[in-house]
Amino acid sequence: MLNKVGSFVFLRRKDDEPFYHFPVGVMTADRTSITVAIEAIGTKSKRLLSDTSAKIVVRGPYYNGMFGEPWLTTIRGERVLLVAGGI
Secondary structure (H helix, E strand, O other), X not given: XXXXXOOEEEEEEOOOOHHHOEEEEEEEEOOOXXXXXXXXXXXXXXXXXXXXXXXXXXXXXXXXXXXXXXXXXXXXXXXXXXXXXXX
């Protein structure tokens, strides 16, 4: 289910306060792991990536982070204009 377009989870380090969760889009998923791509821009993402041995808390999954996702998954052989921005 997490392989659907627009799926995301919230991440934070285990020792951070709950308000440190931030949304991250899921790139791939299988039964035991997920793959995400994080660019260290803000304080939350920089802190998460600063210690690679830190435990990470995952909240989610959430399945529809993109408006119009049901229509995008059913389109075949058409042209689509997708306008996207960061969260």
